Amino acid sequence: MPNTLNPLELIARRWQPSAAFVRRAALATVVMAVIIVVTGGAVRLTQSGLGCSTWPKCTPESLTPTAAMGINGLIEFGNRMLTYVLCAFIGLFIVAARARAPHRRSLTRLGWGQFWIVMGNAVWGGIVVLTGLNPYLVAAHFLLTTALLTVCVLTWQRAKEGDEEPRDLTARPVRQLAWLLVAATAALTVIGTAVTGAGPHAGDAHKVHRIPLDWQEITQLHVDFVYIVVGLSVATWFTLRAVKAPAAPRRRVLELLGCLALQGVFGYVQYFLGLPELVVGLHMFGSTLVWICVLRVLLALRDRGPVPQAADEAAEPEAAEPQQAAVASAPSR
Known part of the structure; x- marks a missing residue:
């Protein structure tokens, strides 16, 4: 009995996307994840959270x-339809990552x-509607979208680098400081959902249950x-300068400081x-x-390391600077 190829294998035999295409497909999922966050905020801020009264249908x-x-029904339904657009971009990335030779299982798994x-999260959003915008479930809905954004960013990064064992570019205390920064930002995000859940934008024009916290106090926290x-x-930026870290990490911290200022x-x-x-919508963005x-x-x-290349493909320059080059070009101080 002949072996049966699955659809992804059939596509891989007929289409060989470039490494740059895979990177762009990964970046597109990041952009779509951001759009989902922003449009979800628009649903809430326009009081359209119950624009569709039930789920999975819009009305019974x-x-x-x-x-x-x-308009509230259109806004809520439009946000639901964006989920299919997001899935289309994710599907494109999965297909491109699978068709790309050599096949990198780590990328398809992330996809x-x-x-x-x-x-x-789509099912969770349905539960949010069926429970009348329970604020705790709404907060969890946002955090699940943040988890999606996290995986999308990791996928984008992995599409720009190879599969070698990770090589640390800085000493352990510097990496621990970076992890502390990540943890503090995650806590900031969680507290932000509490501020929203206790605040005035309930997501619907009718009375909706709010998180019973003093809004002024949770805002101060x-x-x-x-x-x-x-x-x-x-502190991270000054530490990276002090240890003469490569230029790329220092540049990433400056980008972060710019976003924090905005x-x-x-x-x-x-x-x-x-x-x-x-x-408020801009703040969510x-x-x-x-x-x-x-x-x-x-x-x-x-x-x-570098992105693996196909056997018959000349090495193409990466859009993002390889870390090895960053190490070599780091100015000495």
Whole structure:
């Protein structure tokens, strides 16, 4: 009985994407994950969280919103449809990573990891609707999307590097400082969901249960963690300079500091203006940029060699500088 090829193997026999294409496909999943966060925030800020009254249908009688539901139904349903667009981009990456020779199982596994997080979060979003926007479930819904963004960023990084054993570019205390920065930023994100859950933007025009916390106090705790993250970022940059680390990690920290400055502006503006919807949305967008930058700082502290090339393919220059080159070109001080 002849061996039966699965569809991905059949595609791999007929299509050989370039390493650059795989990188761009991975980056597209990062962009789509950010869009999902921002549009999810738009659903909440436009009071469209229950624009569709049930799940998986929009109403008990209709899969799509009706004219009587108005703009809120369209916004909520549109956000649901974006999940399919996200899955299409993830599928494109999985197919490209599988078709690329040599096959890198680590990339396809990360792609499938993205897919299953999306599927799980879609079901979780349905539970959020069926429970009338329970604030704890809404917070978990956002954190699951952040987990998706994390895997997407890791996938993007892995698409730009090889499969060698990770080689540390800095001493262990420096890496521990970077991990502390990641942990503090993660805590900042979790506290941010508590601020949102206790705040005035409940996600629907009707009375919705809120997290029973003093909004002013939890906001102050959020601000305190902002200062901790900023302090750790500055400390990381000076430490990298002191140990003469490669240029790439130092550049990643500067990018992070720039995002933190922008996010700080959004945060203070929304606080002093009474949480206008547009500025709150920009603040959510800024939170995704900060998380991406923090992850990139951590990932820049190790090297896994160049991207594997096909046997009949000339080595192509990578879009991101290989860490080995960064080590060689690091200025001495």
